[in-house]
Amino acid sequence: MIWIVFGAMAVATFLAVGQILVDSDPERARRQIRTTGVLVWVVGLALCLLGKALFGLPLMALGAIGAFAAPRPRRPSRVSEADRRGRAAGRGPHVQGDADPWAGEVGGRRFDSGVMTEQQAYQILGLQPGASPEEIARAHRTLMKKLHPDQGGSTELAARVNAAKDVLAKRRHG
Known part of the structure; x- marks a missing residue:
């Protein structure tokens, strides 16, 4: 029994x-x-x-x-991780780690550091100015699925996408 x-x-x-x-x-x-x-x-x-x-x-x-x-995952070396993150942010392998972390490229568009404008936020999310909150949320979710560090993306680019969503949310509420 x-x-x-x-x-x-x-x-x-x-x-x-x-x-x-x-x-x-x-x-x-x-x-x-x-x-x-x-x-x-x-x-x-x-x-x-x-x-x-x-x-x-x-x-x-x-x-x-x-x-x-069940195989244990291999950890990438620190050099290859840094190199991968640097290239993902639109920088070449020759750029040192203390370069501007907010400069980068999203969707083929190059962005420099500084205060993000609404226009830049729309460009980062790949939207036209005046997009609805639902479109903003959908674009943010789609980009984060690709750019999130857990999915092999760059921390810096994920932060840019989050900042773009925040800029557009503040415009809506403020």
Whole structure:
């Protein structure tokens, strides 16, 4: 009877892992796969100790695969990370890290540092002047999906896109 409970726990765990994989957060999925693998292995061990080796051994094998098969992500070197961020901001690899972080390029348009005008904000978001709040929000969301640092984008460019949205929001409310 107890093996049914343990088997149901294992199935529920595998379903949870499947849902996380569908959500497509790679780092969270790796952690969950490793954790689930260890839990499934422990359930298999418990079944073996209770005399249900026929069910326990396959679970132990599946658990070991899950615990050790999920590769750990490689960390990029600091040099390549800095170089990648510099190029993403529209600067060449020859520019040092203390160069103007607010200068950059979004959507093929070059921007310098300083106070952002409404015109620049519209250009950054790729909109025509007078765009509705819904259009501004949609353009901001679309750009952030591409430029967010978690998606391989540049912190500086993501900040420019956020600043553009803020400039246009202040115009609406102030």
